[in-house]
Structures are given as C-alpha cells and as structure tokens.
Amino acid sequence: MSQRGDVEPVTEENPAEMASIPAESVPTLKVALLGCGVVGSSVATMLVENADDLAARVGARLELIGIAVRRPERARPDVPVDPALFTADADTLVRAADIVIEVIGGIDPARGLILTAMEHGASVVTANKALLAEDGPTLYSAAGEHGVDLYYEAAVAGAIPIVRPMRESLVGDDVQRVLGIVNGTTNFVLDKMDSTGAGFAETVEQAQALGYAEADPTADVEGFDAAAKAAILASLAFHTRVSSDDVHREGITEVTAADIQAARDMDAVVKLLAICELVRDDEGAPTGVSVRVHPAMIARTHPLASVRDAYNAVFVEASAAGELMFYGKGAGGDPTSSAILGDVVAVARHRLAGGHGPKESAYADLPVVDMGLATTRYHISLAVADRPGVLAQVASAFADHGVSIETVRQRMLTDDDESRASLVIVTHRATDSALAATVDALTGLDTVDAVVSWMRVEGA
Ligand SMILES: NC(=O)C1=CN([C@@H]2O[C@H](COP(=O)(O)OP(=O)(O)OC[C@H]3O[C@@H](n4cnc5c(N)ncnc54)[C@H](O)[C@@H]3O)[C@@H](O)[C@H]2O)C=CC1
Numbered sequence: 332m333s334q335r336g337d338v339e340p341v342t343e344e345n346p347a348e349m350a351s352i353p354a355e356s357v358p359t360l361k362v363a364l365l366g367c368g369v370v371g372s373s374v375a376t377m378l379v380e381n382a383d384d385l386a387a388r389v390g391a392r393l394e395l396i397g398i399a400v401r402r403p404e405r406a407r408p409d410v411p412v413d414p415a416l417f418t419a420d421a422d423t424l425v426r427a428a429d430i431v432i433e434v435i436g437g438i439d440p441a442r443g444l445i446l447t448a449m450e451h452g453a454s455v456v457t458a459n460k461a462l463l464a465e466d467g468p469t470l471y472s473a474a475g476e477h478g479v480d481l482y483y484e485a486a487v488a489g490a491i492p493i494v495r496p497m498r499e500s501l502v503g504d505d506v507q508r509v510l511g512i513v514n515g516t517t518n519f520v521l522d523k524m525d526s527t528g529a530g531f532a533e534t535v536e537q538a539q540a541l542g543y544a545e546a547d548p549t550a551d552v553e554g555f556d557a558a559a560k561a562a563i564l565a566s567l568a569f570h571t572r573v574s575s576d577d578v579h580r581e582g583i584t585e586v587t588a589a590d591i592q593a594a595r596d597m598d599a600v601v602k603l604l605a606i607c608e609l610v611r612d613d614e615g616a617p618t619g620v621s622v623r624v625h626p627a628m629i630a631r632t633h634p635l636a637s638v639r640d641a642y643n644a645v646f647v648e649a650s651a652a653g654e655l656m657f658y659g660k661g662a663g664g665d666p667t668s669s670a671i672l673g674d675v676v677a678v679a680r681h682r683l684a685g686g687h688g689p690k691e692s693a694y695a696d697l698p699v700v701d702m703g704l705a706t707t708r709y710h711i712s713l714a715v716a717d718r719p720g721v722l723a724q725v726a727s728a729f730a731d732h733g734v735s736i737e738t739v740r741q742r743m744l745t746d747d748d749e750s751r752a753s754l755v756i757v758t759h760r761a762t763d764s765a766l767a768a769t770v771d772a773l774t775g776l777d778t779v780d781a782v783v784s785w786m787r788v789e790g791a
C-alpha cells in the first residue's frame with residue numbers, strides 16, 4: 332500500500348471478519364526497519380513472530396520490506412527473517428515504505444533518513460532520544476508538512492508508556508512537575524552502591540558485565556541519556572520546546588560511597604533524577620520551566636526510592652490528576668520493542684483510517700530558567716572545629732544567603748580528637764544560586780575545615 336487511504340481497512344472491531352477474508356484481499360503496509368542491533372533485532376523478531384496478531388489488530392498485514400544495516404552480509408542467526416531483506420541502502424529502502432522504524436540511533440544519518448522517509452509519505456517510529464532532544468522540531472515540522480506520524484514511545488523510559496500519557500491522556504490537565512528515573516544503567520549502579528556498599532567503579536564494571544551499560548558508558552553515567560529524555564518529557568509536559576542543550580546536567584561519576592552512606596543516615600537513597608518543573612511567579616502565573624538531571628537524595632518513603640536495579644519510573648504531578656507513577660523496564664531489546672510495536676500499530680491504524688496522531692504542541696513557549704533559579708532542599712556535610720560559636724557562625728552563613736536550615740546533626744569525627752566534628756545540615760527549599768553562595772561562604776570560614784559534600788534533596 333503506497334498511497335495512504337486507498338484501501339478499505341479491515342476493522343479491528345471484528346477480528347473474525349479478518350479471518351474470513353482471503354489473505355490476498357487483506358491490505359498490506361510496507362515496513363522498513365533501520366538498524367538491527369539490540370533493539371532492531373528484537374523489533375524484527377516481533378514483527379515476524381507476531382505477524383498474524385498484529386495484522387488482526389491493525390486491520391492490515393505489516394510486511395517487513397527491508398532492514399538497513401551497515402554490513403548486510405553478516406550472518407544474523409538470531410533474527411528470523413530472510414537474509415535477503417538486509418541492505419546497506421537505507422536511502423532507497425525508506426522511499427519504498429509506508430512505515431519506517433528508526434533504531435540506528437545518533438544524529439546522522441538517522442535524521443536524514445527520517446526526513447527522506449517523511450518526504451516520501453512514510454510515518455516514522457523512532458527510539459532515538461538523542462535526535463529528538465537535539466532536533467525534534469525539524470522532525471515534527473516535516474511530519475506536519477507531509478501529513479505523516481512521528482511516534483517515539485521507546486525514546487523515553489523504554490517499555491514504560493509515558494510519551495503517550497503525556498501527549499494524550501494528560502493533555503487536558505496541567506502538569507506541574509515530572510520526576511523521573513529514566514536511565515537504567517545509572518539506577519543499577521546507584522542501587523548496588525546502596526545495597527552492597529560497593530564503590531562507583533566496581534559497580535559500573537558489574538553493570539557492563541550484565542549488559543546494562545554500554546562498552547563506553549559515558550552517555551549513561553554522565554547523564555547525557557537522561558538529559559535527552561528530560562528534554563523530551565519537559566517539552567511534552569509544558570508545551571514548550573526544550574532541547575538537550577537547555578538541560579542542566581550532572582552525572583553520577585562524583586557520587587561516593589560516603590554520599591550513599593549520608594543518604595542512608597537520613598533514611599534516603601541517592602538516585603539520578605530527571606526533573607522537569609513549572610516555575611511560577613508570586614501570583615502563581617507560569618514564568619518558565621526548570622529542567623535538570625543530577626544525583627539527588629530522595630526519602631525512602633517516596634515511591635521513586637523503591638525503583639531498584641535497572642528499572643525506570645516516572646513520577647508525574649498534575650493539577651487535577653494529582654500524583655501518578657509509571658514504572659517498568661527502561662532498557663533492553665524486548666522491552667524497547669514493546670513500545671516500538673505499540674507505536675507501529677498506532678501509526679498503521681492511522682494510515683488505514685486516514686488520520687494521524689498529535690502534532691507537536693509548543694504553544695506555551697516558556698523560557699527554560701537558569702539552574703541558579705531552580706529551588707530544592709539540600710544536604711550539606713561539613714567538617715568543623717568543635718568549639719563554642721562554630722554552630723552560630725555556620726548558621727549565619729546560611730542566613731546571610733537566605734537559606735533556611737531545617738535540621739542540623741553534629742557528631743564527633745573521631746574518639747581521640749575531640750576538637751573536630753562533623754555537621755550535617757538539611758535546608759528548606761532555596762535556590763541553587765543561594766546554596767552555591769552559601770557553600771562558598773562556608774568554605775571561607777576558618778572554623779570550617781571542609782565542605783565535605785553537598786547534594787540536592789528532592790521529592791518533597
Ligand atoms: N538499547 C536500549 O535498551 C535502548 C535503546 N534505545 C534507542 O534505540 C536506538 C538503537 O539502540 P540499540 O539497538 O541499543 O543500538 P545498537 O548499537 O545495538 O544498534 C544500532 C544498529 O544500527 C546499525 N547502524 C548504525 N549506523 C547505521 C547506518 N548508517 N546505516 C544502517 N544501519 C546502521 C548498526 O549496525 C546496529 O545494527 C538508539 O537510538 C537508542 O538510544 C532506546 C531505548 C532503550
């Protein structure tokens with residue numbers, strides 16, 4: 332089926348009707364797959380093995396017409412397709428398809444192939460968060476111009492349905508905040524550091540051995556992957572264009588076993604969080620959005636604290652709906668393919684019915700605020716002299732910068748040196764810039780040996 336809407340669809344409402352129709356009269360949609368790695372090989376397998384069910388659900392057969400790879404001659408015994416389907420000519424392939432599934436990853440050639448596909452009338456399903464977060468508007472506007480769909484459920488939190496809920500289910504509500512654990516590798520590492528007391532390096536090695544982390548896990552541990560997902564989530568939540576460059580990003584490479592222990596001491600865990608928040612003025616009117624990825628302490632009683640191993644979860648706060656949490660597998664071939672196949676069925680149905688899914692919604696056009704204006708609570712650990720007046724001096728450093736202290740805990744550093752102490756301070760909400768200025772001031776005090784660590788505290 333190369334022209335949209337030129338075939339009478341078999342309706343999903345009556346699958347018996349499907350079975351009674353001769354195979355040759357069932358419409359066919361041509362599907363091109365770009366990439367056959369972790370995700371692509373699973374997508375190809377599902378397309379082939381679930382072909383009959385997918386046909387009944389769509390009302391048309393999904394015919395896999397080709398799989399673009401770099402080395403088509405390579406044997407792929409685990410992918411149950413005719414080896415003749417593999418091609419190095421992705422450009423020709425996308426021009427012949429009704430639906431293109433892009434699971435190559437990266438910016439180019441993925442972007443060019445998606446644009447060519449749309450130009451030739453194909454709807455596109457992609458898992459490519461890096462591309463969407465860097466240049467989503469170009470893809471959206473091409474989809475609009477050519478009247479095709481752009482679906483990307485797999486791009487954020489893998490199998491977890493979160494793009495569609497944000498794009499459709501919650502679009503009548505006002506999302507206030509999104510807190511997400513959207514990178515499986517880093518959640519695995521932090522979880523193991525918490526449960527076994529292991530250090531960062533050895534836990535990353537474990538994640539690599541288990542196949543969660545990439546051979547070069549930089550995109551995971553430095554927060555680039557989570558930042559791309561945060562940009563996509565914020566764009567959807569706040570009807571505003573947010574790109575990965577707009578996202579304040581800190582990875583987990585600086586998180587120490589001592590940080591994890593400090594979190595344990597306050598009945599919290601450390602998570603790499605993607606945080607998207609609406610910023611309001613004193614009258615409550617939205618003035619911007621804050622989008623950031625960084626490690627943070629979160630109370631063990633918070634639903635996100637129970638997200639273990641390589642699992643993902645996205646916690647959404649909306650005005651009318653209240654709090655919602657979406658949980659599941661955010662990585663891996665089969666879980667990611669589940670999201671992709673869901674999108675393929677959706678866009679295939681649209682092609683048969685002649686319509687399409689939601690377009691980009693960026694009407695609110697809010698500015699992304701500087702990280703210095705983001706507000707949260709903070710955990711600060713200080714090594715100080717243990718003598719009269721130290722606490723007052725430390726407290727005034729906070730007060731001078733408008734940072735209000737919620738709790739202070741003091742403990743002797745060693746039994747044999749009673750002149751030094753550890754101070755652990757948790758603040759009320761303050762801006763990041765106020766906290767940074769406070770940390771500077773504390774560092775300059777002669778009674779403070781060191782600001783041992785500080786970390787944001789989220790979830791309240
Ligand atoms: N692996 C995962 O758990 C998840 C991956 N994703 C996304 O899915 C996409 C694919 O990821 P993976 O399958 O893990 O990557 P991968 O590296 O395992 O597979 C990429 C495939 O694309 C092929 N490829 C690369 N350049 C090509 C080109 N120029 N022409 C034709 N084929 C080319 C490679 O040969 C390989 O078969 C990425 O955008 C990734 O961010 C999204 C969610 C989870």
Ligand SMILES: N[C@@H](CC=O)C(=O)O
Nearest residue numbers: 513514515516661662
């Ligand atoms: N590397 C990612 C998988 C894809 O999104 C992760 O670890 O979550």
Ligand code: NA
Nearest residue numbers: 484487489491
């Ligand atoms: Na998803």
